[in-house]
Amino acid sequence: MSKITFRVFTCCLLFICLGNSAPAQHSSVVTGESLAKVKNSITDKLKSPSRFDLDRQRNMHIVESSGAKAQAQESSDVQPIPFEEGDQAPNIVVIFNDDQGYQDLGCFGSPNIKTPRVDQMAAEGIKFTSFMVASSVCSPSRAALLTGCYPNRVGVPSVLFPNRGTGGLPPEQVTIAEILKTVGYNTAAVGKWHLGDERKYLPTNQGFDSYYGIPYSNDMFPASTMKYADDCVFREGQSHDTLKEAFAGKLSKGNPVSMKQKVPLMRGEECIEFPADQTTITRRFTDEGIHFISESVKEEKPFFLYLAHSMPHIPLYVSPEFNKKSKGGLYGDVIEEIDFNTGRVLDHLKVLGIEENTLVIFTSDNGPWLVMKENGGSALPLFEGKMTTFEGGQRVPCVMKWPARIPAGIVCDELAATIDLLPTFAAITGAALPTVQPLDGKDILGLLTNQPGAKTPHQYFFYKQNAVRHGDWKYHSKEQFKVKETARPTQGPTLYNLKDDIGESNNVIDKYPEIAAHLAKVLESNPNKRIGDQKRNSNNKKEKKK
Numbered sequence: 001m002s003k004i005t006f007r008v009f010t011c012c013l014l015f016i017c018l019g020n021s022a023p024a025q026h027s028s029v030v031t032g033e034s035l036a037k038v039k040n041s042i043t044d045k046l047k048s049p050s051r052f053d054l055d056r057q058r059n060m061h062i063v064e065s066s067g068a069k070a071q072a073q074e075s076s077d078v079q080p081i082p083f084e085e086g087d088q089a090p091n092i093v094v095i096f097n098d099d100q101g102y103q104d105l106g107c108f109g110s111p112n113i114k115t116p117r118v119d120q121m122a123a124e125g126i127k128f129t130s131f132m133v134a135s136s137v138c139s140p141s142r143a144a145l146l147t148g149c150y151p152n153r154v155g156v157p158s159v160l161f162p163n164r165g166t167g168g169l170p171p172e173q174v175t176i177a178e179i180l181k182t183v184g185y186n187t188a189a190v191g192k193w194h195l196g197d198e199r200k201y202l203p204t205n206q207g208f209d210s211y212y213g214i215p216y217s218n219d220m221f222p223a224s225t226m227k228y229a230d231d232c233v234f235r236e237g238q239s240h241d242t243l244k245e246a247f248a249g250k251l252s253k254g255n256p257v258s259m260k261q262k263v264p265l266m267r268g269e270e271c272i273e274f275p276a277d278q279t280t281i282t283r284r285f286t287d288e289g290i291h292f293i294s295e296s297v298k299e300e301k302p303f304f305l306y307l308a309h310s311m312p313h314i315p316l317y318v319s320p321e322f323n324k325k326s327k328g329g330l331y332g333d334v335i336e337e338i339d340f341n342t343g344r345v346l347d348h349l350k351v352l353g354i355e356e357n358t359l360v361i362f363t364s365d366n367g368p369w370l371v372m373k374e375n376g377g378s379a380l381p382l383f384e385g386k387m388t389t390f391e392g393g394q395r396v397p398c399v400m401k402w403p404a405r406i407p408a409g410i411v412c413d414e415l416a417a418t419i420d421l422l423p424t425f426a427a428i429t430g431a432a433l434p435t436v437q438p439l440d441g442k443d444i445l446g447l448l449t450n451q452p453g454a455k456t457p458h459q460y461f462f463y464k465q466n467a468v469r470h471g472d473w474k475y476h477s478k479e480q481f482k483v484k485e486t487a488r489p490t491q492g493p494t495l496y497n498l499k500d501d502i503g504e505s506n507n508v509i510d511k512y513p514e515i516a517a518h519l520a521k522v523l524e525s526n527p528n529k530r531i532g533d534q535k536r537n538s539n540n541k542k543e544k545k546k
């Protein structure tokens with residue numbers, strides 16, 4: 001085939017693909033009143049948890065998957081586990097780390113960090129090599145995971161800060177915890193939240209029965225609106241008076257400069273320790289998660305544990321037992337402590353006899369903070385890291401284990417994403433999907449369970465407003481660089497073929513201009529456009545007027 005013929009062929013093929021299934025456009029206007037109605041209907045459902053028809057859900061999956069065209073893939077010789085009568089919906093544990101890079105696990109090729117427990121999880125379950133987050137920074141990535149939507153849609157386009165009036169995930173948006181409450185789950189958020197520190201934005205107002213953790217990044221400040229428990233433990237000489245003095249002193253963007261990196265530890269809606277002792281925080285978050293699991297088992301309730309560690313985001317802290325143990329320096333120590341504690345959760349599930357039917361997911365909120373050098377992790381072989389739309393920013397390590405349904409030793413190269421978790425959890429528990437927000441995530445149960453021919457449900461995946469992926473192709477309208485040493489003179493537009501060029505180093509836009517042109521057009525209709533921005537701005541204006 002000549003080059004021109006190939007281009008015409010490619011162009012036609014793309015036209016057919018794009019014409020048939022451009023990104024879904026949601027024209028219905030979601031009003032404040034309708035949002036409130038849905039939220040109320042969820043609350044109503046909480047009062048009478050419905051019994052889910054799991055077998056029906058599962059049979060539907062088998063029918064759908066069996067119709068798909070079987071294609072050779074790496075794990076194709078591993079047979080799916082058949083559904084059985086009386087199978088129960090699983091318990092769900094999501095372990096979500098902060099700024100852990102693509103390479104920072106043994107099973108993802110780390111040369112110097114040892115993670116035997118997560119590696120074992122991968123060997124006993126599934127490893128996703130192309131697992132995406134919907135933003136390369138904390139708050140939007142977390143909003144996307146919990147709502148199944150690109151973050152701009154749900155009003156969290158960028159990082160939130162205490163004392164700056166940046167708000168939070170609007171309470172009317174429906175989270176994983178809220179949909180799982182409708183089918184009788186116990187729910188707990190443990191660790192970093194970062195979707196708003198004011199009371200109305202806290203996990204306890206987003207479907208979680210309990211919250212224990214640091215409400216934003218571990219390098220931030222106390223919030224002036226924070227409520228302190230009567231028995232709050234003040235450390236390092238801090239007190240109500242020192243806090244008062246700090247807020248009366250020098251402020252930078254509303255934050256008291258003398259309190260940098262002093263963050264609260266909260267239980268429920270109050271601070272119980274200030275500043276949080278971060279040297280023991282990974283263990284304490286895990287202790288809390290384990291306690292919640294035990295309590296749920298005692299109550300004979302299925303559970304959803306969202307265990308969001310506050311590290312390896314800097315500043316890094318580690319328990320004495322892990323100090324200087326890793327060949328990967330302090331960063332490696334932190335990851336190895338998280339790995340050890342992940343093992344504690346897995347062991348606890350086993351001891352309680354619920355390992356078989358518990359889905360455990362281990363992943364990260366965005367790529368490594370490379371400008372922190374040795375404290376910043378690695379995304380190799382991907383290019384760049386946090387705060388960029390390169391793969392290093394948004395492709396994260398991910399392993400999942402669920403012995404009852406996920407066969408051992410699967411490697412999945414299909415694109416999947418954190419936005420897929422909500423619809424997938426809905427599918428496996430029978431919970432109804434939210435209607436408040438137009439969902440961007442898709443059910444990936446077929447991929448998880450290694451159904452023959454299962455493919456990514458994402459024809460397009462969007463990286464902020466700047467880039468789009470379609471199969472192996474990735475088009476950037478604009479490139480962002482955070483690491484000066486490796487920044488390139490061209491800022492885009494660029495086109496890469498990730499199959500041959502996972503490091504996004506060989507711009508082939510001149511070779512495939514038709515593909516670039518089509519993807520540029522697709523990017524224009526990006527569902528992650530500034531819908532949420534507009535909403536958030538109008539909310540902020542309203543708040544300012546008050």
Ligand SMILES: [Ca+2]
Nearest residue numbers: 098099138365
């Ligand atoms: Ca992060």
